[in-house]
Ligand code: TMP
């Protein structure tokens with residue numbers, strides 16, 4: 001599928017149009033961003049690793065009956081996806097306390113969260129992705145009541161599939177972020193799932209294996225992503 005132009009260049013991925021208006025090419029770059037783009041670095045091989053990681057996870061989710069935009073990989077760092085009309089919110093589920101939840105509420109990092117916590121964030125870098133709730137989303141028209149319900153339902157379904165997938169690799173799925181869009185009136189999983197957008201800890205050592213290694217300067221970022229991938233069956 002030929003790329004015809006750049007629709008949107010994000011911090012880590014570029015979205016290209018194709019001759020088919022229903023299909024787009026998602027390019028995974030080596031750029032790695034933290035703190036809303038305040039720190040951006042190139043990490044060799046990350047685009048390729050995340051492309052292959054994402055393809056594997058999206059296919060697992062599809063196998064479990066969760067519809068996603070993923071069609072197929074096109075190259076080492078590019079995948080073909082369906083063109084969704086994205087809903088401008090991020091859906092986060094937390095199985096353990098970490099990151100902004102710890103900073104916001106002063107709870108202990110690593111604390112198990114039963115039931116898991118769901119949070120919405122508005123996608124807006126200039127405002128640093130503020131947390132919003134169902135009322136903000138409905139009233140400001142970012143998504144309908146029904147779409148809000150579907151995003152929550154799908155995000156929790158993903159939790160069941162991925163907790164088990166990562167669990168088999170001796171990894172704890174601490175939290176993760178998903179983005180959804182609309183295609184033919186249906187709410188479908190878009191964006192990506194990679195260690196850039198979730199937290200994964202080694203179940204035995206509690207070592208961080210995700211983008212917190214970059215945020216916290218722990219080193220071996222892409223090596224850890226690959227280790228996580230290998231443990232769940234991704235072939236790099
Ligand atoms: P947080 O603890 O910073 O709120 O993040 C929760 C999870 O969501 C974590 O796995 C990182 C992911 N996330 C992103 O990937 N991008 C974002 O813009 C935000 C706010 C969170």
Ligand code: ASP
Nearest residue numbers: 011033034035036037038
């Ligand atoms: N992806 C966001 C950023 O660039 C947030 C983060 O992962 O820290 O800055």
